[in-house]
Amino acid sequence: MPDVIAADGTIRNDDWVVVPRPAAGESMDIPEDKPVLIPADLWLAGHEHFAGKPSVGVWFDSHDEPELLGEKVNELPLIAVNFPRFVDGRGYSIGRLLRERFGYRGELRAIGDVLLDQLQFMKRCGFDSYVLRADKDIAKAPKCLTFFTQTYQAATDTDQPLFRRRAS
Template identity: 65%
Template sequence: MPEIVRHDGSIVSDDWQVLERPAEDESLELPEGPCLVPAAQWLEHHDQFAGDRNIGIWLDSHEEPELVADHLDQLPLIAVNFPKFSDGRGYSTARLLRERFGYRGELRAIGDVLLDQLQFMKRCGFDSYALRPDKDITKAPRCLNFFSNAYQAATDNDEPLFRRRGEFPVADTA
């Protein structure tokens, strides 16, 4: 069974199966157990899927979070696909889902997810990560907290460093 990394660094088995978009002449076939369906198919079959806690969605990098903004309370898990590591649109999607639309469910990064991206994904609001299969998942916990402090405000801390400066001890230079 595949594994994912949680925001706290724990590595757990991934019970959610990601379903690909069906071809134009095919229908969406749901497997047994929890699954992530493409957002467009979820919206198309909203009446059938609404309230099912074993069905979440995945958004592709070009899909805007506004697409599902009115249904967030019905989605236990939203995955954001990173089709290639250099496509940063998923970071904005995560931040919008958390800050503008108030999504409080699980937000997962899928696709071309690399170790050096994890801390930045965490700061944008992701709380689970499906690493690219060729990456060593045991290195992920260290990568989630590589930097001890961040200058900018983000979903994980809404105060920039200059507002938090009193929290840090000042070195005695005398």
């Protein structure tokens, strides 16, 4: 199993299994003995069955809209956002919307094509855990999360831009 990096730079084992979207006409193969992340729309379709289970979270693909879950967002212990390619920035918007518009308070994880130089920007958008692409050195992750000491803009981690913070 891959390791997961927390926003504070700690590295731990990742127990969550990402269940891929089944092909048309097939059913999901969900392991019974491990916590799972299933596609968000399929969780919503089976809400009565999955709701309230601490071992079931969801994952969004980059083209999914967070509005899909709406007020049910805080029923989930973990939401992962898939970054299919490092140049696809839609996941940043999904993370920020989940935190700011929908008030998601659980763990928000970046998965997929996650690179070291993206970690601090993902953190600013509300992500608090990350699964790096397999060919990246996880030992470098803690430094990448704190590479910049100051930020100019407001984001999920600070509600004031730098010029206002300096003025106060």
